[in-house]
Every structure is written in C-alpha cells, then in structure tokens.
Amino acid sequence: MDFSSKLLENAVNEVSRLPGIGKRTALRLVLHLLKQPKEHTSYLSNALLSLRNEVKTCEKCHNISDTVLCDICQNPKRNPEIVCVVEDIRDVMAIESTAQFQGLYHVLGGKISPIEGIGPQNLQIDSLVDKVSKGEIKELIFALSSTMEGDTTNFYIFKQIEKFGITTSTIARGIAVGDELEYADEVTLGRSILNRIPFENSLRN
Amino acid sequence: MDFSSKLLENAVNEVSRLPGIGKRTALRLVLHLLKQPKEHTSYLSNALLSLRNEVKTCEKCHNISDTVLCDICQNPKRNPEIVCVVEDIRDVMAIESTAQFQGLYHVLGGKISPIEGIGPQNLQIDSLVDKVSKGEIKELIFALSSTMEGDTTNFYIFKQIEKFGITTSTIARGIAVGDELEYADEVTLGRSILNRIPFENSLRN
Numbered sequence: 001m002d003f004s005s006k007l008l009e010n011a012v013n014e015v016s017r018l019p020g021i022g023k024r025t026a027l028r029l030v031l032h033l034l035k036q037p038k039e040h041t042s043y044l045s046n047a048l049l050s051l052r053n054e055v056k057t058c059e060k061c062h063n064i065s066d067t068v069l070c071d072i073c074q075n076p077k078r079n080p081e082i083v084c085v086v087e088d089i090r091d092v093m094a095i096e097s098t099a100q101f102q103g104l105y106h107v108l109g110g111k112i113s114p115i116e117g118i119g120p121q122n123l124q125i126d127s128l129v130d131k132v133s134k135g136e137i138k139e140l141i142f143a144l145s146s147t148m149e150g151d152t153t154n155f156y157i158f159k160q161i162e163k164f165g166i167t168t169s170t171i172a173r174g175i176a177v178g179d180e181l182e183y184a185d186e187v188t189l190g191r192s193i194l195n196r197i198p199f200e201n202s203l204r205n
Numbered sequence: 206m207d208f209s210s211k212l213l214e215n216a217v218n219e220v221s222r223l224p225g226i227g228k229r230t231a232l233r234l235v236l237h238l239l240k241q242p243k244e245h246t247s248y249l250s251n252a253l254l255s256l257r258n259e260v261k262t263c264e265k266c267h268n269i270s271d272t273v274l275c276d277i278c279q280n281p282k283r284n285p286e287i288v289c290v291v292e293d294i295r296d297v298m299a300i301e302s303t304a305q306f307q308g309l310y311h312v313l314g315g316k317i318s319p320i321e322g323i324g325p326q327n328l329q330i331d332s333l334v335d336k337v338s339k340g341e342i343k344e345l346i347f348a349l350s351s352t353m354e355g356d357t358t359n360f361y362i363f364k365q366i367e368k369f370g371i372t373t374s375t376i377a378r379g380i381a382v383g384d385e386l387e388y389a390d391e392v393t394l395g396r397s398i399l400n401r402i403p404f405e406n407s408l409r410n
Contacts, residue, residue: 002301004263004294005271011256014249018234027295029223033257034269041257044219045250051216052238052246064239066210089209090232096207 001027062107062124064089072096072104079103081138085128085157087111087150091143103141106131111149112156120156132161139167146173172197206232267312267329269294277301277309284308286343290333290362292316292355296348308346311336316354317361325361337366344372351378377402 001023003009008030015026033041057063058070065071072078072092082103086092092105108123131137140161144150158168174192175184184192206228208214213235220231238246262268263275270276277283277297287308291297297310313328336342345366349355363373379397380389389397 002298004275004277004297005260005269007252007256007260007271008269008294011252014252017245017249019237020230020233025225028225030253030256031293031295032224033253034260038257040222041253044222045254047212047216047219048235048238048246049250051212051235052243055210055212055239064210064213066212070209072209088236089213090236092209093207 057107061105062109062127063092063105077102080136082141083128083131083137083139084141084143085154086143087145095143103139108144108153111144111147112153113149123153125157125160128157129160132164132166135164137166139169142168142170262312266310267314267332268297268310282307285341287346288333288336288342288344289346289348290359291348292350300348308344313349313358316349316352317358318354328358330362330365333362334365337369337371340369342371344374347373347375 001009001012003012011030012023012026015021015029016023018026021029033044054066056065056068058065058073059068060073061070063070063072067074079102083106084095084101084103085106085108086095087108087110089107092107095101095105106124106128108125108128110118110123112118112120112123132140140157142154142157144153154170161168172195173188174195175181175188181189206214206217208217216235217228217231220226220234221228223231226234238249259271261270261273263270263278264273265278266275268275268277272279284307288311289300289306289308290311290313291300292313292315294312297312300306300310311329311333313330313333315323315328317323317325317328337345345362347359347362349358359375366373377400378393379400380386380393386394
C-alpha cells in the first residue's frame, strides 16, 4: 500500500499489528476516526494507555483487577475452599454470568503450548501448587478448554498436586442445551453417554 | 458483559465504538495489548493521536496529506487538466497502484446519501465546480462506485458542470480480467457488450 501521508501510514501500521486486523481493515478503522470528532480519538487513546499502564492483576487469583485483591477474592460470601482453574478473564466472565459458582478462581494466564513457546514457568502454576500445598483448597475444578493444550495443562497441574490428596474435578462435557443429537460430534456424544447423570439431577436447573 | 476492572471496561467500550468491532472482538484486542510490552500500546495511541491532530487535507484535491499540497498535486509531471473524481483516499490509492493515470484527483469525501444524512453541502462539490468554472480542467473522469449513491453523486455533479462544456467520462464497467462470463451479473455483462472496444485496443496492456 502506498500512502499519501506518513501519519496515516504510521497509524495504519500500528492498528494492523493487532491480531486479526489486516491493512485494509486498519485503514477503514483509521479513516473512520478521521471522520469523527477529535475527542473520539483521544478517548480511545487514553482508555488504552491508562488500561495498559495502571491495570493490576489480583494478588490471589491473578485475574485483571483495578485493586490489589479483585472483587471476587474480596467477597466474604464466596467459598475460598473451592477454586476453579481457568485460562483468562474471559472464562471468569463466562462462568460468573451463569451465577452457578460460588467459589474462587485461579487464572493461569494461558495454556501450556510448546508451539507458541508457552511452558509451565510462563503460567501461574507455581502459585496454584503453593496454595494447594498450604491446605487452603479442598476442591479444584479444572475449567480449561478441552483442546490438546488444555488437557496437557490440566494433566501437568494434576500431577503436581496429586500428592496433596484434594478433590479434583473437571467441568462436564456433553451436548449443549438445545442442541440436536444428530449434529453432535462423536467424542462429545460418547462422553455425554459415559458421564450420564441421574435424571432427577437434570431437573434442578 | 460484567468486567472485573473499570479500566478494562472503559477500554473495551472505546474500542467497540469502531465500525465492525463488537464487544467480544474489542475484549480480544485489548487483552492482546495487555500481553504485549507497554510500548506497543503507547506507539498505537500516539500514532492515532498524532494522525487525528496533525493530518491535513490537500488544499487542491482534498486528499489526506501531511503537507498543504499533496505529493500528487505537487508533481509537475502530472497533467492538471485531467481530473479524476473519487470518493476517498482508498480510491486514490487503488487507481495509483495501476500506474495508468497521470492526471490529478478530486476527493469528494463521500457520496450523496440521504439515508446517512450526507447532502452535496457535506462533500467537496462546490470546490470542484469552482475549478471547472475557472477553466482549469479539460476532462473530468467520474470514478465513484456504481451504486445508487455513486450514480446520484455523478449525476448531481454532471448537472452542475454541464454548462461549462468540458469533456466528462466515467471509468469502464465490464467483466473483470480473469473472470468467467457465466458468473457475471447481467447488468455488468450487458454494459460490457454495449460499450465494447476495438480489439486492437485490448492488446495494449
């Protein structure tokens, strides 16, 4: 692309470094900003800058937070003995929106992925093992996505905490509510038959 | 969406005001920035701010430019008597990349669109009529997209400059090079038969 303006070229290059945004999309976004009042651009820039420079991670669960301890970890009504292991804040938000979980979280910050160069030392695994070894946790729920990386991470953590003898569980895999059986993949359907639950339990929600 | 951080919520809200970017995409982009070094975010913010605050539009063609007159209008090798009317900088970049046009441009800044509340007074139409009335232009090439809005804009400008008796033309519509006839829409195919060209001319490129 041959730009008539260095300022424009620079802005397009920076925006197109974001994941999933190519040069054409970046140009469209930047031209949109040029058509809007100047305040829009300064609000956007300031919001990004203050987030990047001021945001903290909760000391206890490592979730993104504005305070040293996040609202969930601070909440005295939550049960600190049940901890749900998740990848990042999006999973916390997803589980919180169900209003079905009253324990705390532990945010790993990613999954073990040799291809992307992410090893256990890049994730918040040591601090989790530390919490378990101190006897603070009675049940650990693994809620990572069931991919190769997620399963590897689950297994790695399980091996580290096995000796402490706490309860470990993993969220149920099965056919989504409202889905047709005929379109389900065989692995999911197979697991949902193996891990069938008493019919009375299905009436609870 | 229920965020654990006001800073994060604010950043996601600002990013999701960009066209075609929803809350989920905005969250993905913002979390990506949080994983990158702080410099990435400051480069991005600064690039957007300096573009918005310092960019100019060329006095002559109204294209985005860092200088009072853009590089194309300043170039003495270009023919100022042939002017191509386009919607925005993307069209200028597209035509420039063909290296087939040696005239100047006139950037309207949009198309007449009553639905979006864009009338002739919001576009650079008066300055174009002014240039034509001064006898600066011998041929005007309409290169707006052939949509309802584009055709309306072309016709509006044509009616304004008709009395000055300059040559007006519009870019050729037809089957794209490399395309199969059977997949072409009938309007395009019909126009390409009506506006057929001498076979020798097709050998030029």
